[in-house]
Amino acid sequence: MTSVExxxxxxxxxxxxxxxxxxxxxxGRGGPGREHEAFDERLAWERHMAAEGWTCVGxxxxxxxxxxxxxxxxxxxxxYALACAPARVNxxxxxxxxxxxxxxxxxxxxxxxxPRIVAVEELWCQGYSEPEAGSDLAGVRTRAERDGDxxxxxxxxxxxxLAHASDWCxxxxxxxxxxxxxHGLSYLLVPLDQPGVEIRPITQLTGTSEFNEVFFDxxxxxxxxxxxxxxxxxxxxxxxxxxxxxxxxLGQQVGFRQELExxxxxxxxxxxxxxxxxxxxxxxxxxxxxxxxxxxxxMLDASAAGAPGPEASIGKIFWATWHRELGELAxxxxxxxxxxAEGGPYDLDDWQRLFLFSRSDTLYAGSNEIQRNIIAERVxxxxxxxxx
Numbered sequence: 001m002t003s004v005e006x007x008x009x010x011x012x013x014x015x016x017x018x019x020x021x022x023x024x025x026x027x028g029r030g031g032p033g034r035e036h037e038a039f040d041e042r043l044a045w046e047r048h049m050a051a052e053g054w055t056c057v058g059x060x061x062x063x064x065x066x067x068x069x070x071x072x073x074x075x076x077x078x079x080y081a082l083a084c085a086p087a088r089v090n091x092x093x094x095x096x097x098x099x100x101x102x103x104x105x106x107x108x109x110x111x112x113x114x115p116r117i118v119a120v121e122e123l124w125c126q127g128y129s130e131p132e133a134g135s136d137l138a139g140v141r142t143r144a145e146r147d148g149d150x151x152x153x154x155x156x157x158x159x160x161x162l163a164h165a166s167d168w169c170x171x172x173x174x175x176x177x178x179x180x181x182x183h184g185l186s187y188l189l190v191p192l193d194q195p196g197v198e199i200r201p202i203t204q205l206t207g208t209s210e211f212n213e214v215f216f217d218x219x220x221x222x223x224x225x226x227x228x229x230x231x232x233x234x235x236x237x238x239x240x241x242x243x244x245x246x247x248x249x250l251g252q253q254v255g256f257r258q259e260l261e262x263x264x265x266x267x268x269x270x271x272x273x274x275x276x277x278x279x280x281x282x283x284x285x286x287x288x289x290x291x292x293x294x295x296x297x298x299m300l301d302a303s304a305a306g307a308p309g310p311e312a313s314i315g316k317i318f319w320a321t322w323h324r325e326l327g328e329l330a331x332x333x334x335x336x337x338x339x340x341a342e343g344g345p346y347d348l349d350d351w352q353r354l355f356l357f358s359r360s361d362t363l364y365a366g367s368n369e370i371q372r373n374i375i376a377e378r379v380x381x382x383x384x385x386x387x388x
Contacts, residue, residue: 007068008075014054015083023048030087031255033357035162035210042086047120056094056118063102063110064118074297077251081258092161093117093124097170099243104187104227104236113168113189125163127171127190127214128237130156137172137237138181142216144173144188149223151175151188153196153216159364163199163212166192171216172237175230185233189225196220205356207346242312244365253293256323259354260285263330266351272333281329288322313371313379320361320368327351327358 001009019027023045029037049055058073059065068076088094098117101110116122128137142155153173163169169190176184192199196219201209228236264282267273273282295315330351331338338355341347348356362368376382 004069004071004075007072008079011054011076011079012083014052015079015085018048018052019083019085026086027084028086030089033204033206033208033210033353035087036208038086039089039165043089043120045086046088046090050119055090055120056098059098059102059114059118063098063114078254081251081254084258089162089165090117090120090123092126092166093122096126096240096244097124100170100227100236100240103239106224108224109189109227122167123162123165125160125166125169125192125212125214126240127157127160127169129159131158138185138234140172140174140185142171142173143177144171144175144186146175146223147220150220151190151223151226153188153190153219153221155216157214157216158212159202160199160212160214161210161364163192163214164201164209168192169214170227170240172233175233179231182234184231185237186230187227187233187236188221189227190216190219190221194219205359206348206353241366253289253296253319256289256292256319256326259326260289263326263333263351267333270333270335272335278329278333281332285322285326285329288318292319292322313366313374316366317362317368317371317375320365323361324358327355331355 023041026038026041026045030039030042046055053066056063056065057068057076058070059067061067066072094117098114101113105113113122117124127142130139130141132139132141140155142153142157144151144153146152151173153171155173157163157169157171160169169192171188171190172185173188174184175186178184190197192214196217198215198217200213200215202211202213203209204211260282263285264273267278267282272278292315295318299312299315334351338351341352342349366374373385377384
C-alpha cells in the first residue's frame with residue numbers, strides 16, 4: 001500500500017468513526033445556498049476535526065498542518081466529500097488566507113493568525129468585490145489611510161461570503177490615493193467586531209443570505225496587519241485567488257459527481273431519460289465532469305512548486321459553466337413540476353436550489369468574462385483589453 005493509499009484509508013476510517021453520535025445528522029449539511037444549515041453544529045464538528053489534527057492538512061507542519069503531499073491532499077478532500085461530511089465553515093481561512101500568510105506573511109503575522117485558523121477559533125471572510133469593482137478587482141475604491149500605528153479603512157465590499165459569521169476580513173484597499181488600477185493597493189487584515197463596521201446580509205434567489213454587504217466607516221486595524229508592503233496588494237490578492245482554485249476543488253468535483261449521479265437516477269425514475277436529447281445532455285455532462293477533473297489535476301501539478309498561476313482561470317471557467325448547465329438540465333429533467341415549490345412560502349428542493357444558486361457560479365470568484373481576459377492576456381500573450 002502506497003503512502004497515499006494509507007493516508008486515504010486513514011481519513012476514511014476516521015470519518016467513518018467520528019461522523020457518528022452528535023455529528024451523525026450533519027452528513028450532507030451546508031454548502032452553496034445552504035450555508036445556514038446547522039452552522040453552529042458544523043462549527044463544533046470542525047473544531048472537533050481540529051482537536052484530532054484534521055484541519056489544514058496541506059499546511060507545513062511548522063505552521064500546525066500535517067505537511068501532506070499534493071496527492072494526500074487530493075485524497076483528503078475526495079474522501080471528505082465521499083463521506084458526505086458537512087460543508088466546511090473555515091474554508092476561507094484554511095484554504096485562502098492561511099496559505100497566503102505562509103507565502104507572504106511576517107513571522108509575527110503567522111504566529112498571531114495561523115494557530116487560530118488551525119484551531120477554528122477565528123473565522124475569516126474575503127473583502128474583494130465592490131459595487132464598482134466586481135471581478136475587475138483593479139477598480140477597488142475602498143481606501144485605507146495610515147494614522148499612527150493603525151490603518152483607517154473606509155469603503156464598501158459586497159458579495160462577502162459568510163461575513164455575518166466571521167471575525168476577520170482580509171481587505172484589498174487603496175492606500176495610495178493618487179494610484180490607478182492595480183497600483184497602490186494593499187492587503188489588510190481587519191477585525192469585524194468593532195465600531196465602523198456594518199454587515200448587511202443579501203437575500204439571494206434561494207431565499208438564503210450567505211452573501212453580505214460590508215461597510216467600513218473609519219474602521220481600524222493595527223499597522224502591522226498589512227500583508228506585504230504597502231502597494232503590494234495586487235500581487236498578494238492574485239496569489240490568494242490562485243490558492244482559492246487549489247486542491248480543495250477536487251472535493252468539490254466529488255460533490256458534482258454525486259449531483260450528476262442523482263440526476264441520472266431521477267431521469268431514469270421519472271422517464272425523462274427516454275428523451276434522446278436529455279440522454280445526450282446527461283452524457284455530455286459526464287464527459288464534461290471528467291474533463292474538469294483531468295484539467296484540475298493538470299493545473300495542480302503545474303502549480304505544485306508555488307502559488308498557482310493564471311492558468312487556474314481555465315478550471316474556474318470550465319467548472320462554473322458546467323455546474324450552471326447542470327442546474328438547467330436538472331430543471332428539464334424535473335419537467336413542469338420543477339416550477340412548484342414543495343411548500344410555502346418558498347420551500348425549495350435540492351434541484352431547485354441547485355438551479356437557482358448555480359446561476360451565480362459564473363460570476364463569483366471571478367466572472368467568466370474576466371477569466372477569459374486573464375487567459376488571453378497572461379497565458380496566451382494577446383493584447384490587453386482596451387480600458388477607458
